[in-house]
Amino acid sequence: MYSIKPEFEIPRYPLEQMGRLANPMLQIVEGTGQMLEHKDDILTPHRKDYYFLVYIKTGRTRHWIDMTPYTIKPQTFYFTVPHQILLKEELAPLHGTLIAFTEEFLALDDNQLLKKLPLIQNPQNGHELILSARDVEFIEETLDKITREYHQPSDWGNEMVSSYLRVLLIYLSRLYTEQFTTEDRIIDRQLVKRFQNLVEARFTELHQVADYADLMHLSAGHLSETIKVQSGKTAIEHIHERLVLEAKRLLFHSDQSVKEITAQLGFEDASYFNRFFKRLTDQTPVGYRTTIREMYH
Known part of the structure; x- marks a missing residue:
């Protein structure tokens, strides 16, 4: 799997580690099969100080979240929250969309809805959402709108990105509830x-x-x-x-x-x-x- 270095301490990476940011609280990247910057860092156990969401369109590789291994599958959505320990076993080309945002980004939401969403709270320590053909269509369409607004700044661009992202997170939280929560647990929590x-x-x-x-x-x-x-x-x-x-x-x-x-x-x-x-x-x-x-x- 991997060798642990003597006296190894698990590092915690901020969003800035991903590269030069136009927005220090939010980054959106379209994966086109290129190798990642700081690739050596993700081949050893680490934590991220931010929320990390990835829609995989094509590609396969294997990684770990805490003590659980996952084999990445096409047309699947993956997510992590800041406290989890992450590790990639190998680097392989992936195509899809990556979204990363900080606690400060969530705090910008006036009514704090985003912080209360199941996907963000992640009470079941989930990581993978299985998508139907209908889910794939909706998610790809929404991600296309998000990335277009993010990478081609225009009037009210940030507001458009935030609005589309809000819709995406609510939609993914519905899937989270369906896939991770039994009916007898859906109560006032x-x-x-x-x-x-x-x-x-x-x-x-x-x-x-x-x-x-x-x-x-x-x-x-x-x-x-x-x-x-x-x-x-x-x-x-x-x-x-x-x-x-x-x-x-x-x-x-x-x-x-x-x-x-x-x-x-x-x-x-x-x-x-x-x-x-x-x-x-x-x-x-x-x-x-x-x-x-x-x-x-």
């Missing part, structure tokens, strides 16, 4: 979203439900009960799953020691972290690292 956003922002420092309940001005019991009803998981399960996911990312993609990962995730004691990880995964951290690297190398 406002509180669970607030909770998940807090966990995402503070999971390395706050490990207890009561900590998040205080931030949300709720009792720990009420928060736990509501989260369970709305999401099917208890509040502490959400916290623990996020900690385990980050631990797995670091064990798989970096060469940090268990002691270093323990500190990075906010655990004071490595032996406690070992017990915590084993209780939730049935493996020790070292055992998990050995098993998954043997499986995919």
Whole structure:
């Protein structure tokens, strides 16, 4: 698969890494089979500080999102959010359209609709959307309008790009809901979203439900009960799953020691972290690292 460099730390790339930008918050690129700039950077594990959406028209290659490998397929839509770990196994020509934008771009939306969309929230840690012939037709037509306005500036061009992109993200969020969400989960999730956003922002420092309940001005019991009803998981399960996911990312993609990962995730004691990880995964951290690297190398 790839070799991990000694003392490797997973880098985080800003949007500026993609090249000279006309708009520092939004970049749209039409892939015509050319090799990417900074190509060596994407052949090692990394994170992006921005949302990354790609419609693949033609081409095949393989890459990783966190611990899951994906084989790129034509006429398929792929997306990542800032916290995920990405890795390409090889470089191969691809044709399609790439859209990248920052949190600051989302903040420009007056009513904050875009930040609430399932595709942006990505509660299921999805990455791939399967498209029907009708979806392909709509997406290609919308992307053509977006790229034409983006690359040929004219009066109200930015507003046109934002409007078309808004339509595209809503359409893709409908597909996300259809493909990743079961009917019994399509309910009012406002509180669970607030909770998940807090966990995402503070999971390395706050490990207890009561900590998040205080931030949300709720009792720990009420928060736990509501989260369970709305999401099917208890509040502490959400916290623990996020900690385990980050631990797995670091064990798989970096060469940090268990002691270093323990500190990075906010655990004071490595032996406690070992017990915590084993209780939730049935493996020790070292055992998990050995098993998954043997499986995919």
